[in-house]
Amino acid sequence: MKIKRHTIYGYLFILPWLIGFLLLVMWPMAQSFYYSLNSMRITPVGLQFRYVGLNNYLDVWLKDMFFLQELLGFALNTLLRVPVIVVFALIIAVLLNQQIKFKGTFRTIFFLPVIVASGPVINQLIDQGATSIPLVNQDIIIGLLAQIFPLFIASVVADLFSQIIVILWYSGVQILIFLAVLQKIDPSLYEAAKIDGGSSWECFWKITLPTIKPIVLINMVYTLVSLANSGQNPIIELIYANMFDATRGYGFASAMAWMYAIIIGIMLIIMALAFRERKTKRAF
Amino acid sequence: MTVKHKASLTGVMRSQSVSWKEKWRIIKAKLARFLFGFNDRKGFLLKVVIYTLLLCIGFVYLYPMLYMFITSMMPLSDLLDSAVRWIPSNLYTENYQQAFSVMNIRNSLFGSVVIAFVPTLFQVVVASLVGYGFARFDFPLKRLLFGLMLFSFIIPPQILMMPTYRLFSELGLTGSLNAFWIPAALGQGINSTIFILIFYQFFKQTPKSLYEAAEVDGAGPFISFFRIAIPMAVPAFLVSFLFSFVWYWNETYLTTLYLTSQSTDITTILLQLQQFEQNYETLYPAAENNASRINEGIKMAGTVISVLPLLIIYFFLQKHFVESVDRTGITGE
Numbered sequence: 050m051k052i053k054r055h056t057i058y059g060y061l062f063i064l065p066w067l068i069g070f071l072l073l074v075m076w077p078m079a080q081s082f083y084y085s086l087n088s089m090r091i092t093p094v095g096l097q098f099r100y101v102g103l104n105n106y107l108d109v110w111l112k113d114m115f116f117l118q119e120l121l122g123f124a125l126n127t128l129l130r131v132p133v134i135v136v137f138a139l140i141i142a143v144l145l146n147q148q149i150k151f152k153g154t155f156r157t158i159f160f161l162p163v164i165v166a167s168g169p170v171i172n173q174l175i176d177q178g179a180t181s182i183p184l185v186n187q188d189i190i191i192g193l194l195a196q197i198f199p200l201f202i203a204s205v206v207a208d209l210f211s212q213i214i215v216i217l218w219y220s221g222v223q224i225l226i227f228l229a230v231l232q233k234i235d236p237s238l239y240e241a242a243k244i245d246g247g248s249s250w251e252c253f254w255k256i257t258l259p260t261i262k263p264i265v266l267i268n269m270v271y272t273l274v275s276l277a278n279s280g281q282n283p284i285i286e287l288i289y290a291n292m293f294d295a296t297r298g299y300g301f302a303s304a305m306a307w308m309y310a311i312i313i314g315i316m317l318i319i320m321a322l323a324f325r326e327r328k329t330k331r332a333f
Numbered sequence: 334m335t336v337k338h339k340a341s342l343t344g345v346m347r348s349q350s351v352s353w354k355e356k357w358r359i360i361k362a363k364l365a366r367f368l369f370g371f372n373d374r375k376g377f378l379l380k381v382v383i384y385t386l387l388l389c390i391g392f393v394y395l396y397p398m399l400y401m402f403i404t405s406m407m408p409l410s411d412l413l414d415s416a417v418r419w420i421p422s423n424l425y426t427e428n429y430q431q432a433f434s435v436m437n438i439r440n441s442l443f444g445s446v447v448i449a450f451v452p453t454l455f456q457v458v459v460a461s462l463v464g465y466g467f468a469r470f471d472f473p474l475k476r477l478l479f480g481l482m483l484f485s486f487i488i489p490p491q492i493l494m495m496p497t498y499r500l501f502s503e504l505g506l507t508g509s510l511n512a513f514w515i516p517a518a519l520g521q522g523i524n525s526t527i528f529i530l531i532f533y534q535f536f537k538q539t540p541k542s543l544y545e546a547a548e549v550d551g552a553g554p555f556i557s558f559f560r561i562a563i564p565m566a567v568p569a570f571l572v573s574f575l576f577s578f579v580w581y582w583n584e585t586y587l588t589t590l591y592l593t594s595q596s597t598d599i600t601t602i603l604l605q606l607q608q609f610e611q612n613y614e615t616l617y618p619a620a621e622n623n624a625s626r627i628n629e630g631i632k633m634a635g636t637v638i639s640v641l642p643l644l645i646i647y648f649f650l651q652k653h654f655v656e657s658v659d660r661t662g663i664t665g666e
Contacts, residue, residue: 062466069519077496
């Protein structure tokens with residue numbers, strides 16, 4: 050009897066979400082998959098569907114000249130940015146977790162980007178050149194890198210430097226997450242390590258990092274998803290443009306969105322595999 | 334060693350009984366302790382590194398803001414004058430007046446506040462309910478549903494965008510506030526998953542015995558939710574409210590989709606900022622010998638205006654905010 054009551058109340062509490070999920074996630078997903086298999090025309094009578102099978106998917110790869118190019122650029126960019134953002138967020142969180150003076154002030158400053166950063170604001174700042182540090186001369190960096198790497202890698206890395214502020218600005222939420230979990234680590238662990246003669250450096254690698262490893266993965270996933278879904282992403286603009294394109298329309302755009310989603314999914318799986326717990330290997 | 338209790342360094346140095354070699358050794362040890370620290374005390378060098386890093390990174394964070402504020406205060410002559418870099422020659426507010434009129438400030442401010450506030454209210458309330466449901470009760474398929482919730486955060490919004498847009502326009506929800514608060518009330522607002530996770534995490538941490546005690550006293554699940562769970566979750570509410578408000582305020586993707594393609598009067602500050610240049614051209618048509626062309630100062634003034642309300646809210650809430658981040662542990666582990 051008791052179990053049954055729990056079931057009823059549990060479903061009662063999550064009911065709004067459940068309805069929303071079915072109505073605004075599942076149903077649109079099914080619909081968009083159906084669209085992607087059809088060629089859609091908007092006529093005065095209404096929408097007209099013509100079944101074309103997987104042709105839309107083929108067209109995304111074969112007939113769209115921007116998709117592949119943007120996709121490669123995006124993949125390369127993410128590959129560089131995700132580690133940079135996560136490592137940076139971790140460093141800042143560790144610094145902010147120290148016993149320092151003006152802790153509150155520093156925290157206020159570092160959480161500022163969470164509040165301020167948004168598409169149009171960042172666009173305006175990029176336009177004005179407020180997002181690159183004037184002291185860093187990019188031409189020199191590009192020149193140096195181009196000698197070592199092929200040009201397309203060099204330009205991506207140089208791009209990283211020139212947009213360092215924007216990249217750092219995207220790490221606000223990640224800092225918050227790291228900070229919250231750092232504060233939960235049991236201080237007695239550190240005390241024990243100190244008594245055994247461990248230095249702070251060793252403590253970081255042997256205690257802090259293993260403890261927060263799952264959070265590192267969560268942060269990487271969050272970073273990847275937020276980078277992939279941000280309005281600044283050229284692929285998203287491409288999908289948006291195709292949606293209202295007269296010759297292509299919803300069907301093609303849906304297929305493109307699905308292809309994009311699958312690729313993001315593959316990236317997430319790779320990430321999760323790289324970070325999975327190896328249960329068999331416990332050294333101590 | 335003659336001086337067993339080193340009263341002070343100077344005392345040791347003055348005393349004749351200690352040999353030079355001994356003195357030198359003591360100085361070295363003291364210096365090493367000062368620089369590298371011992372036990373729990375951090376060394377001076379480490380402190381220097383920490384503060385330098387914090388200050389440098391803090392500067393990187395503040396630089397665009399400073400640049401934005403200062404440029405917005407500059408008249409055209411200062412912008413052109415390369416000698417004026419950081420301090421405007423006089424207090425100049427013309428930029429702001431122009432930006433105010435370009436952005437149609439009264440309308441857009443009202444629109445922004447409504448669009449940020451109403452869905453946030455729904456979002457936070459619903460997220461707390463759902464989080465409580467997941468945290469407190471065991472029911473069949475719970476794990477599956479929880480997984481689906483996480484999954485709904487990961488799937489790209491572009492997949493859902495087109496059908497959702499069609500659904501909304503068939504129901505006649507586009508072009509009004511309805512397109513924003515209804516998804517929020519159904520737990521599908523902007524980043525709803527994160528808020529549900531925050532509440533889930535928080536309610537998981539509150540001791541079970543509290544609820545059991547209430548149950549013994551005859552409280553149903555709803556009463557114990559309102560009387561016990563909510564009062565204890567104030568930090569979680571605060572964090573969620575601030576984040577949700579900020580995200581709705583900064584949202585341009587949905588607002589562009591639902592508000593600009595429809596004929597409606599609702600507009601937001603961020604939308605106005607997006608179309609700032611076009612609006613400026615129509616309001617102040619560029620004439621041949623007219624000095625009132627758009628310049629960086631005006632654009633930055635517009636940017637400052639769109640950020641300022643958030644900054645004000647943040648500076649009022651930041652103390653509670655930073656504290657409650659400590660206490661909520663907003664991690665979705």
